[in-house]
Amino acid sequence: MTVYDVARALPGIEELRDHSRGLAMLEAVLSPEWEDRSYSFDAHWSETEQLASMKDGSGGEYTIVLSAAGAFARVFDHESPLSPFGPLADGQTWPGILDGVPEAFREYLTEPAFTDEDGVHVTTACLWRETTDPAWRTGPVEFPDLDGHEDPDGSGRLLHLLVDRSAEAYAEFAEDYYEQPVDLEAVRHVLALRPLTPEVVAALNPEVELADLAEDIAEIGYPTA
Template identity: 55%
Template sequence: MTAYDIADKLPAIPELRDLCRVLAVLDAVLDPDNEDRHHSYDPAWAPGEELASQKDGGGNEYSIVFTASGAYVRGFDHESPISPYATDDGKPWPGVTDSVPEVFRAQVDEPAFTDEGTPCVTVCLWREWGDARWRHGDIAFPDDAQDGADWLFDLLIDGSPEAFQDWAQDYYQQPVDLEAVRHLYAGRPLTTEVVAALNPATTLAAIADDIHRIGFPISGSPA
């Protein structure tokens, strides 16, 4: 599965933004003492821009920038044969970013997403508000080559509480309460009960600042 396949599977911009925010909240509850969490969300990343990101600690990551024009999606699989580190010229694989429209060119060259000026990208999609679907470049992949799109974005493609529970139980090596996950996936505010169900080792008061920074609602005043 490549960018071609996930273009038809990713949610529309509003739903994608909501899902990214929920993933960041869940990681904040499950991993409150880690400042470099797997999923993050910054609603004030830059003027008029919000950033959802995922980093696995092994050099693989994605960034999704929500702007007034729409959304820009960048994925990077550092072991992909189309990584800039694997190409002869040290540049993104032909077609990956070549046709990104002008409204998103700043994101392609954003220093946070580059290495000495070279975009760290193997997957690139974008969608303007008027688009009916996600778009990607015209890419000639090497035989059997993958760009990492399938596993980098698997939780966004599936989009179900059950998929997150499966992933989180494997990643954190602990049980994860499915009903608590469903509560947040439904867009309902974070509560003391949900925090306790997900992680008895923390409290809503302890993580309230993080949740406010993510921009997710909290029910009542954390005790």
């Protein structure tokens, strides 16, 4: 799987936004410490932008900026042969990855949060979708020899829960990541963006109470009753 396959499988902008909020809320319940979470959502990243993000704890991550213009997504897999820090890319973003980014998203090519100290965009896959686009778009990337690399740019693995948005997929991830059982019906409740209840919170994490989540609910912009 490459970024081209992922682009065909991703949902529309609003569905992606809602699912990202659900993932972030599940993580907030399961992991009270923000630093230990994989999925996050900042509904107030700026006055006009929201940010969905993920980190896998091993150097892999994605960030998706959501604005009135649409959505801009970058993926970084440090083990990818396309990594600017690997032997093939010679310290530069892999050719083609950022080609064709429209003017509406050009500011993110120099965004400090997405670049290193030398201004190199720390990215192995990039996708974008303006509000008028019928589908996600990517740059014209030519991949190196793919032998041994089923997911050469990391997009398939890191964006997996945005492609497979089922409750079962998240539960499988969370049970492996947090090494504990996860209540599937509670996961469905949260991914559907239904207001949290004490019962749903307790089903996911009996050590957390609904009142403990007030700041996370506000940051994520999760619906309340």
